[in-house]
Amino acid sequence: MAEGGDGEESFQSPWPYLDKYMSLCETTDKNYVFRCLLCNPKKKLLSTSKTSNTNLRMHIQRMHPNKIASLDKEQDQAKKRSATHEEEHLDPSTQGSISQFFSGGTRNPVISQQRFDKLILNFIVQGLHPLQTVERPEFVELFKEILPYRHLISRRTLGRMLDDEYSSMKRTLTEELSTLTHVCTTTDAWSANNRSFLGVTIHWIDEKSLSICSGALACRRIEGHHTHNVLAEMQDNVHRDFNIRDKITVTTTDNGSNFVKAFSVFAEVQITSLEEENEEGEDDDTVFLNLTDMLNEGDGYEDVSLPPHQRCACHTLNLVATKDAETAVSQSDSFKKVSRSTVGKCQVIWNKQHRSTQASDIIQDKLGCQLPVPILTRWNFTYHAMEHLNTCILTKCQEFNETCEKLEVVRFKAAELTFIKEYTMAPLAKALDVLQSDKMAYAGALVPTITILVEKMEHLKLNTTFQHFLFSLKAEVKILQSQSTDCMQEEVDTYLQSCETNFVSAFQNLPLMKKILLKYNTGFPASAACERLFSVGKDIFRPKRNRLSDTNFEKLLLCRVNKHLL
Numbered sequence: 312m313a314e315g316g317d318g319e320e321s322f323q324s325p326w327p328y329l330d331k332y333m334s335l336c337e338t339t340d341k342n343y344v345f346r347c348l349l350c351n352p353k354k355k356l357l358s359t360s361k362t363s364n365t366n367l368r369m370h371i372q373r374m375h376p377n378k379i380a381s382l383d384k385e386q387d388q389a390k391k392r393s394a395t396h397e398e399e400h401l402d403p404s405t406q407g408s409i410s411q412f413f414s415g416g417t418r419n420p421v422i423s424q425q426r427f428d429k430l431i432l433n434f435i436v437q438g439l440h441p442l443q444t445v446e447r448p449e450f451v452e453l454f455k456e457i458l459p460y461r462h463l464i465s466r467r468t469l470g471r472m473l474d475d476e477y478s479s480m481k482r483t484l485t486e487e488l489s490t491l492t493h494v495c496t497t498t499d500a501w502s503a504n505n506r507s508f509l510g511v512t513i514h515w516i517d518e519k520s521l522s523i524c525s526g527a528l529a530c531r532r533i534e535g536h537h538t539h540n541v542l543a544e545m546q547d548n549v550h551r552d553f554n555i556r557d558k559i560t561v562t563t564t565d566n567g568s569n570f571v572k573a574f575s576v577f578a579e580v581q582i583t584s585l586e587e588e589n590e591e592g593e594d595d596d597t598v599f600l601n602l603t604d605m606l607n608e609g610d611g612y613e614d615v616s617l618p619p620h621q622r623c624a625c626h627t628l629n630l631v632a633t634k635d636a637e638t639a640v641s642q643s644d645s646f647k648k649v650s651r652s653t654v655g656k657c658q659v660i661w662n663k664q665h666r667s668t669q670a671s672d673i674i675q676d677k678l679g680c681q682l683p684v685p686i687l688t689r690w691n692f693t694y695h696a697m698e699h700l701n702t703c704i705l706t707k708c709q710e711f712n713e714t715c716e717k718l719e720v721v722r723f724k725a726a727e728l729t730f731i732k733e734y735t736m737a738p739l740a741k742a743l744d745v746l747q748s749d750k751m752a753y754a755g756a757l758v759p760t761i762t763i764l765v766e767k768m769e770h771l772k773l774n775t776t777f778q779h780f781l782f783s784l785k786a787e788v789k790i791l792q793s794q795s796t797d798c799m800q801e802e803v804d805t806y807l808q809s810c811e812t813n814f815v816s817a818f819q820n821l822p823l824m825k826k827i828l829l830k831y832n833t834g835f836p837a838s839a840a841c842e843r844l845f846s847v848g849k850d851i852f853r854p855k856r857n858r859l860s861d862t863n864f865e866k867l868l869l870c871r872v873n874k875h876l877l
Contacts, residue, residue, distance in 0.1 A: 325343070325459070325460070326364055327389070328385040328388070332367075332371060333345040333346065333367055340451075342358045342359060342360060342361060343359055343361060344357070361462065362462050362465045363462070363468075427461045436473070437871060439850050446466050450463075470863070476870055477870055480870055480877055483876045484526055484553070484876055485554065487876075488554070493830050494514065494558050494833065495513070495560050495835050496512065496513050496559055497511070497512045497563045497564070497837075498510065498511050498546055498570070498841065499841035499842065500537060501845040503849055507533040507534075508848070509545050510527070510848075511527070511546065511841075512525060513526050513553075513555070516829050526872075526876065527844050528552075528553060529865065530844065531549070531861070531865060539573040540573070542569055543574075546573070547614075547616060547617060550618075556616065556618075559618035560831075561618060561620070561621045561835075562574070562618050562620055563835050563838045564620070564622065564623060564838055565623045566622050566626050566627065575620075577615050577617045578617040578618060579616065579618070621836075623836075623838040624746050624761070624837050625839060628743055628746075629743075649726050649730050650730065653727040657700060659718075661682060661684045663720075664682055674714055677710045679707075680703075683695055683699050697731060701732055704731065742760050742764045745760050746760060746836050746837045747837050757836035844868070847871055852864055
């Protein structure tokens, strides 16, 4: 700080190239106050934001137009010097120490303004922070202390940068998808803070590594009723935006009636005959029926077309674990009595832990942990909760009984403890874990998983529920057999005789089998990817951020989920 010629205090300007035009004479929490030197002897004070000097430039342009050209030239030179200095600091031999940097021992910043702005955007998007964070006083003060020569961007500028980031991400994803021939999508609906959204994710197999790659396409607002035609049109619009309508092998959704109807009306359905070959050895025919041609004209949905549909295997398994299991339990009065009494006591413990801090403290003190609480929409969470409870009973039986006494829960009887120990749904829960994986959930994992599950649960007589999966596999095998050639047969024989254990190496010299792999193994057996998308969405669209616009919410969410594309 120095003293000007007229007795006023002057400060070091954050924009040195303005020194011959403006003199900094005052600072506030959010603004700088400059005095225009070009207006002397008249005293002209100008206030500008700490994140932008636009007001100062506009004053010079309006009141001193003959100086604007030289100002712009000096501003450009200052930017070039900053960029050059950043490159110099990338060399370890010239880089100052951390203590020197933060203590102000070096006047020039280590990073450029552009890089600094990029890091701020990354912090906001990946950290799930509100955009207005950049204008919070404590945030401004933090960077004013550690990076005094870098200017924080405003909320408005950050919004424009988010737009550019989203456009770049979408362009990169579109270019990646343009090189592919087979992709699959998952779709689901989600509601939060009195708004509903349609989420769409995309998945494909990398031709080189044969690993699963994923991305998020959209999370758009659903207005009005969630009817089948509204959902169909929104999905079709997303497919058009990314030019993938003719590349989608299958779209996986849950068993909701609106989604099922949307695909039954608007999808190009492949109808395959499942009858056995007749005595003359004739092959079954495959018939394609385009239902969109049958829609009434003038309803506004003539151009809507959806890919083949696949119901979420995990959702189907959840129904098996609840509805079918309830039916099996009801067939035996004694088993039903034990089942209901056991689950009822477990539910009392879970409820007390969830609703009472005192009960939660008792459980933590006696068992050394909190008990997982089941989630109604995820059956495997119920299994894991029961499994954890069984572990506590086996390893800390006395402490568990003391916990029940303090919580005023009737002690478990021997038959009830046996019920928990021999909880019969373990294979089902493990199957759900396999199918909901985001790295190994190939379409080819579905049938083996279901087959093993059926074998382990035959005593419950639940295998008829999965019959359509095995039936579909049989149909696919017949189609492949009818299309096979000697060359294909040779590759299959080569693959079976190979001792190669590496999944990728085994297909390097088998182009036809690799092509079939990419086509038929792309479809995701479960829609869990959409649930993971919504899991991030709820962290962004929190109740305190219910004023966030639909557009900005989608951009923040997709930039967060598709960070590997940025």
